[in-house]
Amino acid sequence: MDPPSMWRATTVQACGLWPFAAGSGAPMTGVPLGQHLYTGATVCGDPMSWFTRAHYISNPSMFMLGMPGLGKSTLVNRMLIGLAATGVVPLVLGDLKPDYADTVRALGGQVISIGRGVGGVNVLDPGAMGAAARKIGGEAGRVLSAETHGRVLNMVAALVTIVRDRAMDDHEQSVLSAALHHLRERTPPGRAPLLPDLVRVIAEGPERVRAVTLDRGEETRYRDAVDPLHRSLLGILDGPLGDTFASETSTRIDLGSPAVCMDISRIGEADTQLTAAAMLAAWSDGLGTVAASHALADAGLTPRRWFFTVLDELWRPLRAASGIVDRIDALTRLNRTLGLGDAKITHTLKDAEALGTDADRVKARGFVERAGMVVCAGLPRQEMEELGHIVGLSRREIELVSSWSSPPGWAAQGDREEPPGRGRFLIKVGGRPGIPIQVAITDTERHLHDTNKRWAANKPADGSRHVGFSE
Amino acid sequence: MSTETATADPTYGNWRRPRRPGLGPFGLVGTIGLFGGLVLDLLVSLISLQFTLVVIVIQCTFLLPLAVRTQDGRNVYQLTALRIGWFRRKAKGVTTYVSGPLSQRPGGKFRPPGLLSRVRVTEGRDAYDQPFGVLHHPSRNLYTIVLGCEPDGGSLVDPDQIDNWVAAWGHWLARLSSEPNLRGASVIVETAPDTGTRLANEVLPRIDPGAPAAARAVMEEVVQRYPTASSEMHTYLTLTYGMPTGQKRKSEDIIADLAIRIPGLLDGVVRAGGGPAAPLSAENIAEVVRVAYDPAVAADVLEARAVHGGTGLEWDDAGPAAAIEKVNAYQHDSGVSRTWMLTLAPRGTVRAQVLRGLLEDAPGTRRKRVALLYRPIDPATSARIVEADRRAAQFMATSRRGMVQARAANEVRAAEQTAVEEATGAGLVEFSLMVTVTVDSDAELEDANVTVRNLLAGARLLMRPADRMQAAAFSCTLPVGILPWEHTLMPRELKEAL
Secondary structure, X not given: OOOOOOEEEEHHHHOOXXXXXXXXXXXXXXXXXXXXXXXXXXXXXXXXXXXXOOOOOOOOEEEEEOOOOOOHHHHHHHHHHHHHHOOOEEEEEEEOOOOOHHHHHXXXXXEEEOEOOOEOOOOOOOHHHHHHHHHHOHHHHHXXXXXXXXXXXXXXXXXXXXXXXXXXXXXXXXXXXHHHHHHHHXXXXXXXXXXXXXXXXXXXXXXXXXXXXXXXXXXHHHHHHHHHHHHHHHHHHHOOOHHHHOOOOOOOOOOOOOOEEEEOOOOOOOOHXXXXXXXXXXXXXXXXXXXXXXXXXXXXXXXXXXEEEXXXXXXXXXXXXXXXXXXXXXXXXXHHHHOEEEEEEEOOOHHHHOOOOHHHHHHHHHHHHHOOEEEEOOOOHHHHHHHHHHHOOOHHHHHHHHHOOOOOOOOOOHHHOOOOOOOEEEEEOOOOOOEEEEEOOOHHHHHXXXXXXXXXXXXXXXXXXXXOOOO | OOOOOXXXXXXXXXXXXXXXXXXXXXXXXXXXXXXXXXXXXXXXXXXXXXXXXXXHHHHHHHHHHHHOEOOOOOEHHHHHHHHHHHHHHHHHOOOEEEOOOOOOOOOOOOXXXXXXXXXXXXXXXXXXXXXXXXXXXXXXXXEEEEEEEOOOXXXXXXXXXXXXXXXXXXXXXXXXXXXXXXXXXXXXXXXXXXXXXXXXXXXXXXOOOOOOHHHHHHHHHHHHHHHHHOEEEEEXXXXXXXXXXXXXXXXXXXXXXXXXXXXXXXXXXXXXXHOOEEEOOHHHHHHHHHHHHOHHHHHHHHHHHHHHOOOOOOHHHOOOOEEEEOOOOEEEOOEEEEEEEEEEOOOOOEEOOOOHHHHOOOOOOOEEEXXXXXXXXXXXXXXXXXXXXXXXXXXXXXXXXXXXXXXXXXXXXXXXXXXXXXXXXXXXXXXXXXXXXXXXOHHHHHHHHHHHHHHHHHHOOEEEEOOOOHHHHHHHOOOOOOOHHHHOOOOHHHHHHO
């Protein structure tokens, strides 16, 4: 044959025709998310699969940042659906929008509404954990039951903290604990005690509760010790939290459900106390369910199930109550042992800066650091620079992502134009170059998930052109 | 030319066509012919003037075609030889290849055709106990190993990191010059539309039997729809080693020798931004070749790999069942391919990302392979070449005057730079580029033509279709270590002289 013409150069120059300029690697483990922006390769990934099967990340968590309206919850919904298909149970503990209720409903899961007049949570209900403890029995059951007690105690303490806007005293905690023990022994099995029952116990002052107050037989000393707590509990009953937390649980989390969503979207945004309380209650209940499921699996009574929690609009619960930061903080450190993957979603890193105390701010910043997988939708340049200090972004990555948060040209025509960053994400794992993806949603999902619903009213009747991406 | 190494975004260039010895376009043989002719003319003119004229006319008719050259330096004789070769092969009927049990070929196997027909494949184990395939080309006694890698690409990486990678790639190339007996290397980047098999095998078997119907529906929809928008990319590196003349060595020794080199080579590839790299087993090589000849089976190969852990395909069955070579296309099992060969390397200077567009997936093609071929030059020869080039440039610059001076000065500067780079440890390498595009039918070839032309414009390259040798050119872009300069009609040294 006639060979092609050869060119000669020193290796210092010939390497300029670099054959690795186009990437060929794209992760193929996990839920299919979309196409690589440059190579067009299908990209798959979710924190659970990358942790358990691919071993790309050391803890099953994801942190997502991005401006509103760029499709963050669409991507998370895809993960929920994909994981649900593999048998993982999505748990949305406190859906504020609601972005996930429709998905969970479509998956045949349980949607529990919390809000005034919509549904409540009985914070004294031992829930799935109590039921599991009874089912397991023996030593393991006793341990689980003790843990249930602690969980209920923490929950009531958290409510009191929210009402008072400061922490509870130590002796009040012990009073509360004794009262709860007494109440549990007094309540017939099969019925959960209610908050008014607790108030009644404290009003009555049985021996066991009196013992921890050091009343020495004097009624006045007992009253002095319990009155502030008594007052706070009455405050919960009659105050803004009353009808939501004092009644019977409207629905309990079903351990066998394929997905669970605690919908707290009916609570007004200004109603921070109720939001915080509802979030905490949802968390307490949800994590209790996870613990119960694992305890049952440990005992060999049910097959092992994994869970995936979603914390969307992270800034709201973070601001709502100090206690939530600690819970999430604990979750980010313990999720491996809890058998729980999680996705935390917020707008910008500044959300962490707006927290009340320095300690909370530091903790909230740690969420990004510890996340196994960081996903960015469009973000302003300055945000990206800051994020770059935490996760290590290259200048090109910063430029790419910041270009997604600006609008297309002003001259763009009509309703066809989408924001440039819609459905585009950059996935960062450790020091590897980021993977830019374009999420492509299916028709089924498009019908399922549309958070711009209220903007659709004036559009032409055929909603086909209407896009499914949304914040 | 990356003279300022401190700049943020270095550029590369200063590649030149190897200088032909001799006068102008004549080449060595032409020059000898020219001077010999002149002497002859003088001698003949002593006898008869008319006869001398006749001799001069005859000389001109023979020498003129040597002086007329195409852009990539081929003269009329070479072009004619190619055509004659083509007509001869066509007359003999070797442009059509039929294999398999029903063919007349012995063995009843689907052996790869043409340059690959005599290749034998064995397997060894490297230092990490991974199997690696060794292709033996008995005609030239060459041994080839194939490495596969998965680069991250430079799209989202900072320029200084890319600069490091590219520099490491330069080191890797420089290392090739000192690799004993290495005859050539190639990097082959193959792109193809996603068959969807990989996705289906990732998603579908994992769907829980008790999964919600909606989740199952969405996942099935995804598996069905995603591949139309997706593509896949594979990067292979081949290294072809020769045997020193007069040495007879057993193939086990050779394989053991190659096995020792693999870890170091892989390490260099990883450092050059190649991503995770591993040698290809004999089965993998056969699969790649099989899929190249019959793109329609790509999905089946992936399926078999995912479900059964491997295809069990052997080299002897990796070829096409039928292939027809045409003037400007090569038809094989389920595809039609056209191959282009490099004419001009990018003029001026380029940045390291210049090939990106060419390497990335080209919509509308069934498969596309870009092969970068490297022929390392050993350090001793490099030094000689560099010095010769420098002397020649100096001579040209000092012997002429006026307008030519600027260009000559440029030449001198380039030669000096090359000399400095060579002296500070860089190797000298000859490189070339070939592109093969496979489409489904003849009708789509024209579109592919346009696509390739656009891609080449983006990469600032000039290429020509490898007409009348499409079959051979096709096998050059396969990761099997065919080095085009080893398979010429005339030995390379003689050809250069022409």
